Amino acid sequence: MPHINLPEGYPGIRSLFMYSPDTALPLNNLVQTLLHDPATSTLTPGERELIATYTSSLNDCTYCANTHGAIAKYQLNGDDHAVKDLLAKNVDSALVSEKMKALLHIAAKVQQGGKKVTEQDIARARDEGATDKEIHDTVLITAAFCMFNRYVDGLATWAPDDASVYDAIGKQRASEGYMTKPFLVK
Numbered sequence: 001m002p003h004i005n006l007p008e009g010y011p012g013i014r015s016l017f018m019y020s021p022d023t024a025l026p027l028n029n030l031v032q033t034l035l036h037d038p039a040t041s042t043l044t045p046g047e048r049e050l051i052a053t054y055t056s057s058l059n060d061c062t063y064c065a066n067t068h069g070a071i072a073k074y075q076l077n078g079d080d081h082a083v084k085d086l087l088a089k090n091v092d093s094a095l096v097s098e099k100m101k102a103l104l105h106i107a108a109k110v111q112q113g114g115k116k117v118t119e120q121d122i123a124r125a126r127d128e129g130a131t132d133k134e135i136h137d138t139v140l141i142t143a144a145f146c147m148f149n150r151y152v153d154g155l156a157t158w159a160p161d162d163a164s165v166y167d168a169i170g171k172q173r174a175s176e177g178y179m180t181k182p183f184l185v186k
Contacts, residue, residue, distance in 0.1 A: 003156045011165065012063030012157045013148060031148070032178040034141050035071075041137045045174075046075030047100060051107050051141045054086040058111045061149035063159035068145075070170025099128040103138045110142040 006015040017024035033040050035048045043051075049072035056064035069087055073080040085094035091104045102125040109116040117139070125135055160166070172180070 001156065002158065003154075006155075006157065010158075011160050011169075012067065012152050015157050016151060016155060027148075028178045030144060034137070034144055035068075036173075036177040041133065042131060043103075043134055043137055044075070046072050047096075048137065048141055049075050050082060050086060050096065050100065051104065051138055052145050053083060054089075054091070054104050055107055055111050055142045055145040056149050057087050057089055058108060059146060059149040059153075061153050063152050063157060064145065064149050066159070066163070066166040067169050067173075070166040071173045072170075073167075074170050074174030097128070099125065099130050099134075102128045103130055103134060106135065106138050107142040110139050111146060114139075114143070 002015070004019070007018040010018050013027075017028065035052060036045055038045060041048060049068050052068040053065055053072050056068055059065075065087055069080070069083040072083050076082065079095075081095045085091070086104070091101055091108070094101065094104070096104070102121075106117055106121050106125060109118070109121055122135060125138075130138075
């Protein structure tokens with residue numbers, strides 16, 4: 001049960017965006033830039049969604065982990081092997097590049113606290129081919145998703161149990177981005 005009176009039928013952050021449209025616009029702009037816009041990062045939208053998925057999984061945010069996992073699956077042409085590993089918090093066995101593994105290790109450190117990231121973490125990512133921009137984007141996505149996850153869970157928003165809901169959201173967001181009409185669960 002949400003801690004505040006939220007519009008019914010909208011899961012997770014979508015209910016919060018319906019409740020507070022003034023904050024929804026800048027937050028949607030942020031997530032659109034961080035995760036969806038192809039020109040803003042050398043990481044693919046699918047790779048960026050994997051960072052959001054993993055961060056949300058580490059934060060035990062069911063709604064965000066499942067939503068961004070579904071989006072990542074669609075961004076990665078239906079391949080959900082990496083998503084399943086990241087939802088299970090198994091980075092080292094995930095079917096992603098060594099560069100992505102190094103970036104996801106940085107994400108795990110940022111999720112614990114920004115000062116947990118070490119020079120060795122950065123050196124490993126660079127050794128695997130990560131650019132400064134990709135390291136920057138990983139840290140920013142992780143920090144933003146720590147905020148989004150706390151927003152969603154701090155107000156006890158509704159997280160559906162039905163995997164098909166997340167799949168439908170994932171398909172919509174992967175193709176349309178984050179600036180479209182919120183997903184209504186009937």
